[in-house]
Amino acid sequence: METYPITIGKITRHVPVVETLPGVHIPLVEIMGDVELVQAAAEGLVKHLPPETDALLTLETSPIVLAHAMSAICGKPYVVVRRKRRPYMQDPIIQEVESLTLGVSETLWLDSRMAEKLLGQNVALVFDVVSSGGTMRALEKVAQRAGANVVARLAAFHQGNSKLPVTFLSAIPILQTA
Secondary structure (H helix, E strand, O other), rough: OEEEEEEEEOEEEEEEEEEEOEEEEEEOOOOOOOHHHHHHHHHHHHHOOOOOOOOOEEOOOOOOHHHHHHHHHHHHOEEEEEEEOOOOOOOEEEEEEEEEHHHHHHHOOOOOOHHHHOOOOEEEEEEEEEEOHHHHHHHHHHHOOOOEEEEHHHHHHHEEEOOOOEEEEEOOOEOOOO
């Protein structure tokens, strides 16, 4: 299997290259379960948190471990936006997003009780990988609809040519084949 090297700080991993769409291959970064890589990314990203940051905002599933590690380092709480509705949710904020990376549409859900924690807060958006930026823009809309002010967009990895201003630690390519 073809692999691609990714590095954060002193940690390097060789991740598989997978075909996501015909002729489009990407290094598949999966940080869950890799404590060393998550810790290195968290330590790197915490350095980029603006001093006015009150909380971190992230999505389930993969970036939760990153937001958790960052929270443990900086002492800021974090809130998780869900990718599907949970039975306990009351009056959730609902935001549609089209992920160009995945080639499918999805919906983001934030329970009103979690949204209350964001009201009037300065938040940093936390991602593991940002590609087109569509999901990050949707998360930013969720934050704004909850009454939060986004003060930073942070990602361990940036992939592709999104024009969205994101602070990231390492760039990874989108590989095209003829």
